[in-house]
Amino acid sequence: xxxxxxxxxxxxxxxxxxxxxxxxxxxxxxxxxxxxxxxxxxxxxxxxxxxxxxxxxxxxxxxxxxxxxxxxxxxxxxxxxxxxxxxxxxxxxxxxxxxxxxxxxxxxxxxxxxxxxxxxxxxxxxxxxxxxxxxxxxxxx
Numbered sequence: 001x002x003x004x005x006x007x008x009x010x011x012x013x014x015x016x017x018x019x020x021x022x023x024x025x026x027x028x029x030x031x032x033x034x035x036x037x038x039x040x041x042x043x044x045x046x047x048x049x050x051x052x053x054x055x056x057x058x059x060x061x062x063x064x065x066x067x068x069x070x071x072x073x074x075x076x077x078x079x080x081x082x083x084x085x086x087x088x089x090x091x092x093x094x095x096x097x098x099x100x101x102x103x104x105x106x107x108x109x110x111x112x113x114x115x116x117x118x119x120x121x122x123x124x125x126x127x128x129x130x131x132x133x134x135x136x137x138x139x140x141x
């Protein structure tokens with residue numbers, strides 16, 4: 001990541017993501033925005049996020065979509081220990097390139113007693129990049 005890439009400011013409403021993990025540490029800085037209904041994710045695509053062709057790697061997009069959808073479902077749950085992904089599908093619609101703002105916008109479709117369902121749109125500078133669907137098993141206390 002160049003110095004220029006690391007100092008780009010996120011769009012209004014986004015701040016440094018509140019939850020770190022060993023998987024996402026190399027992708028920092030990650031940003032998130034809690035809308036009250038969902039947790040949006042975002043980052044400026046940089047070299048560590050890319051595949052050999054210089055596009056945002058599908059694994060990065062999949063992991064961010066999974067995380068955003070899961071955290072968003074978690075907003076709707078009470079007395080749950082957490083969520084475990086049991087199904088994830090991602091359709092890649094277009095590429096995201098270095099310097100573009102990659103944003104994951106999840107929507108909770110339904111939460112039940114045992115399962116929670118979500119979908120998301122992923123954009124690169126506002127243009128469709130991917131879409132996803134996920135099913136999560138709810139881990140009770």
